[in-house]
Amino acid sequence: MIWLNVAQALLLVAIAPLVRGVIARLKARIQNRRGASVWRPYADLAKLFRKEDLTPPSASIVFRFAPMIVFAATVTAAAFVPVVHGSALLGATGDFILLVYLLALSRFFLSLGAMDGGSSFGGMGASREALVSALAEVPLLLGLVAVAILARTATLAGIVQWTVRQDFTQISAVHALAFAALALVAIAETGRIPVDNPTTHLELTMIHEAMVLEYSGPSLALIEWASAVKLSVLLALLIAVFAPWGMAGGVSVPALALATLAFLLKVFVLALAIAVVESSIAKLRMYLVPDFLGVASALAILAVVFTALMR
């Protein structure tokens, strides 16, 4: 069993850049551009690993170790989410709170690394990231709490086993609200369009890019890979919590293959959704982001309240 769970985690980490490539490609096709190849992110990572690692004079040990801690925390978070099979490496004992706070660990060290650069971009990115993450934490946790209350367990593996037993057609209000809240938070957390534009370098709007402005070479590669992994972890979390049907019951190879196929299909659907959203909405002004996250919080609180009414 252990090797299966390790494989699942490695699968998530491996396909992370691919997911970003697919999203970029789909956005290009929607805006009828040809767009770069789907494997472009892997090439970028390979290139960055070979380049020089530049550090500003004022940088301290935190600047050098921040990318590594960010990467480590995010990859450990990946070990929690059941992807192909019901049980994940740490999914049985650890629960979603651990996952959320591991992501918080990576975010915290990323903003520290940004502040260490000594330029105003780092501070700007860290300050905005602090705003977004502070307000995103409530809906993220409350959405998962709502589902956990219904499933009567906090471990992700437990939630998956409970949801699989529910029949597909009867959609509960709690799940709908929780999914909406978590979807909004996923967009905010991974810095997609309405909250932050991953491709821009415009001081007025960038959050994630501003933090990593000083990084280059292997450090930048680790950070980019980590943010890709974070995106795929959040998508996998959404799939596991809300649409786990199709996960392999047993350990036989055909079942796993079928489950992997189902997982990839679901990820593709979500990627398509992200691409459509990003192509149709403009980025929100910085001071409208709190309202965006306010809506997510309201949805999550409603979900929690509904769990009590549903009983």
Place this chain on the structure above:
Amino acid sequence: MIQTFFDAFLIGLLCIPAVILVGGRQRPLRVLASTLLLIGLLAGTAVAGVCFWRGDRLAIDLSQLTPLPFAVAVDRLSAFFLLLICGVGAAVTLFSHSYIEHHYSGQRRDWLWALLPLFLLSMMLVVTASTAFAFLFGWELMTLFSAGLIVIDGDSERRRHSLYVYLLMMHAGAAAVAAGFFLFLPNAAGLSFASMRTAAALMPAGLRTAIFLLAFIGFGTKAGIVPLHIWLPKAHPIAPSPVSALMSGVMLKTAVYGFVRFGFDFLGGGPDWWGYLVLAAGAVSGVLGVLYAIAEHDLKRLLAYHSVENIGIIYLGLGAALVFRAHNAPVWVALALLAALLHTLNHGLFKSLLFLGAGAVSHAAHTLDIEELGGLLKRMRTTGAAFLVACCSIIGLPIFNGFISEWLTFRSFLAGSALGSMPASVVLPLMAGVLALIGGLAAACFAKVYGVAFLGRPRSAEADHAQEVPFAMRASMVLLAAPCVVIGIAPGFVLRPLSAALQPFLPGTVLPEEAVAIAGVMPWIAAAVLALVFAATAIRRVTRVTATWACGLPGLDSRMQYTSTSFSKPLRRVFSQVYKPDRTLEILPADRPYFPTAISYRSVRTTSFEKSLYRPAVEAIVGTAHRLRRLQTGNIQVYLLYIFMALVALLVFMRFA
């Protein structure tokens, strides 16, 4: 054997002030005294540890000597708090060994060394007292000695006002606690904790509620629950750093100890609205505490507000425990209490570490305003590292101890949602949301503090020339940082004895399975993260130092970095209702706005509990005093009239009564 060790330790601590006051002048004698204190406290930690882990019971009874029954008894719960006091006390003594030598001289220094052991002793007396007289004796002495230590540190109009508010509120709180104790009397034989426990069972509900509310207000004042917190950001910053570390890290915990003794040990829980009251207080304190902290840029005031926030988190745990007690779900009560007590220990560790860090920063850079600091990590490597560990712990990041207690609190809220009754299954999960908000905001605040103060470029000459602090201070900070990480990675060795400590008032509860789960998974997570970090360092790389990117312009100076005010600006805008800031922008010269020589921006928080709640009350009292003063007219005829009227009034009262 432990008993004699414990007595020797107490007596030893008692005679240190005498030694210092007598021979404080010579340096060797002072060094001897401080090392004696350090050894004493380490022995105290050992004794407390043995009592806590092995569960021995110690007792000292001085009732024949003292005018009223005065006894000390150490059970597991007291041992837990004793461990916290002695442990943090030892680290603080080590720190102040060189801090006091540098910053104070002559009589001030002698008095500091004399009052410090007495302050620690009074706190130990509070947590180990087993009669009301002993408890109140220690409780008032604790305030007195801390006030003495604050007075030594200096004198100014603002300090006097802060000290006055502190002493007055502590006295009012002590009066409420005393009333809470005395209300046991109609039913209890004496004022010893044992007789109070037996009396609590046969008391009418009304009396139990009165006692609970008095305990809540009395201990809430000392702990710093929001409406009663105004002394905390005034008193802690003006104390010497080692003393404010003790006050924030340990003294607030004696209030939590008192509240747990009253709420769970004596009264044994009550109706569920008690729990919701405590939850509400905890939530409001937590959120407002962290929001006020975000707006601060004086390091000590910021840390003081964070004490309010962390006490809020502890009260959230206690509130959940009270709700479970009302629904008599003993396992979940154990879980919630475990969470609250563990957070008390964790906060004791990292908050005192933060204050010692602040002391080290003020020692090195002579200022505590983080707007003028920056780049201290490169100049003060150990202090920076220890401060980073403390920041991660207070936010509750996984590998550090703060996370364990916040995680347990989350799981107790989650468990609470399974309770059938209506309010509980909605309120408790929402409290999980509140805790998440507090955690998020704390992360933002400490990213600001650490980023602005320790990273980036120094913003002032002092910050630039900051030197690393002497060895004793560094050693004490490392001594406090180590347990933060150890408890974070392997919480099991603290959780098991702690749940055993709850046995007396939660009979038959075993270690909750959530605690077992976290104790199991945390080592693996830590191992995974450390392994991946090690793997990442293995990547071969060529590093080169180049100038920071400044959009190609030359001359990037330190003032272009984000300051703490600008960092917290977005969050302050979102929560502007909480601050209701009154902003003033001044451009000089006024007549040529487009060619300014100087622009000054000032934003002041106008909402303050002191103005809206306390000022009217004080004015009413002083108003009555002035009206009463007019009764003393000075005219002898009026005085005689008072006597005759009093006589007539009494005769009429007697006639018709």
Place this chain on the structure above:
Amino acid sequence: MTLLFPLLVPLLGAAMMLVCRRPAAAVRVALAFGALEVLAIGNAVWRIRAAGVLPAGRYLRADGLTSFFLINTGLIFALVLVYSVGYLRHIAEGRFSSPRWFYGLMFLFLFTIMAVYLSSNLGLLWIFVEATTLASALLVGFYNTEGAVEAGWKYLIVCTVGIAFALFGTIVLYLAAVRGGVDPRSALDWAVLMSAAPNLRGAQDLLKLAFVFVAIGYGTKIGFVPMHSWLPDAHAEAPSPISAMLSAVLLNCALYALLRFDAITSRAIGSGFSHTLLLLFGGLSVVVAGFLMIVQRDLKRLLAYSSIEHMGIAALGIGLGGAFGLYGALLHAFNHSIAKSLLFFTAGHVRENFGTLRMERIRGMGRALPWSSGALVIGSLAIVGLPPFGLFVSEFLILTEAFSQARYAVAVLLLAALSLVFGALLYHFQRMLAGDPESAPAGPRLPAADFAVMGVCAACLFVLGLHIPGAFSSALRAAVAVLQ
């Protein structure tokens, strides 16, 4: 004979004062007689302890209660005498204000107080309480300034009027006793009245009437609130040693008289009526004095109001009665007398060095007078009732009694008033102690005698806070047994 000794010595002392002309000789003689007096009191207390009750002749009698108050008076008198030696050196020679007059009147004053404690007859008791007013009126007016004369006049007139009512109360009690069949010749004798009290139940409203008048009368001397107006003027305008004697000894003496009456009435008609009255006066005094202390501008007036408040607390203790109430009340009166004399001695030093007692003009006392401010800190911590000192124990006892009788109104009122007083005193003392002194004060050195006196006061407070010595505790319990 042993009871006559403490009475005659002060009389002799007063007489000797007329004889010796030169001030230096007067001081030495006064000290000698003072020592003799303390020995006399000690011997009397020792004999009473041995004999339980010591009647001497028709008009003198001493029991446990007397010996307790004798200890209090002896201790405070000794302290005041030693302190006044240093204090009088600074007084300008005036027609009335020479050491000769001072010690003469002081001994007279002490004689009257001794007579109050040792007299067995309630009539004599009244006469000597009135005599204390007369003896101390001149002492209050000792300085011959405008304020002192005004304070002396008010003190004399208001107290005499108050005491007149006490006489009427004594007469009504005498009437009730005679009606109740007690032999008229000994109807005012306290012991006789106590033994005859149970069968006086018939004259219920007479005894109530008597207690009302006595409460108003002796209440004026104790300084209960509606009748307190003379106290701040008298205690503030008198020289500091005399203020100490007034606050620490005279108020206790009036309280002693009220206790004697309360014992009789509560044995005759039950303590319901009298104790309600005491609780009423006590509560009123504690609250009103607490409020008035906030707005005081003169240090000694502040201390005078604090005396009113503490007498109110003692009244509450007596009003509650029971196992702890009386014990706590007597202990509180004793502790208060020591703490208050310590504070008045410090006030004397402040006046010498700062030239004024107005608290706005006293700044930076902490640096200017280190030892006096140390005494002030100890005194104020004690007077406010904080732990290491005796008053915390007595207030704890009174609160225990209040709560165990489930009298929550009284208890909450007391706790609130204590916090109010703490706030008021802390506000004033902090402003005086902190800051840096503008004018360099004259002679910061504390004379050895004063240092010893203040040391003794502080030591007593500290010891009584931590451990009540066996002998003292048995004397206290004997005093309570007398009244039970």
Place this chain on the structure above:
Amino acid sequence: MHLVHFAAARALASSAVFLFITVLLMATAKRISTCIVLFSAQCAIITAEILAMAYVHKSPEAYAVAALVLIVKVLAIPYALFRIVKNLQAPGDITASTTAAQSVFIAAGLILLSFFAVEPYSETLRVDTDMLAAAIALVLSGAFLMVSRKKALAQVIGLLVLENGIFLAALTTTFGMPLVVEIGIFFDLLMGVFLMGLFVFRIRDTFEHLDVSKLRRLRG
């Protein structure tokens, strides 16, 4: 002997009325000297009262008390007061806060009030109520005098009247207390008057006026 017995009984009955008259006159008195005279008249009436009672009850002690009252209250104190008034050379008028008419009405009201006050106790005390009422009237009018009169000496006289009232009350209800106590009370009274005289002189020296209501320096 029958005649003397008859005269004593008549004296007992009528003296209350004379006391009421002195109370009313004193309320209207304009000068201190008239007050002093009226006070000594009051004491004379009380001496007569004591002699009558002593005769009726045949107690030798009462005769001694009567002699004491005669010497101290009728002669000594008024003489002392007159000497004080002469030495003071101060204007002898009594400035009052109530006009003469108001004072009389109040005095009359007080007399009526004293009758009502005594009425409930009449049956328990089994003593002639009008004498007790006179005593209470003296107490109340003494109090009224002290409160309304502004001059220091007037207050002293008010106090003495009040003392008279209490002494009379004692007399009527208990036919005299033990002699030692009586002597003590008189000694106190004498010393009190002496001290008040001393203070009156010191007030005149320091304040140059004797108006007590102006002594308002000690306030708050």
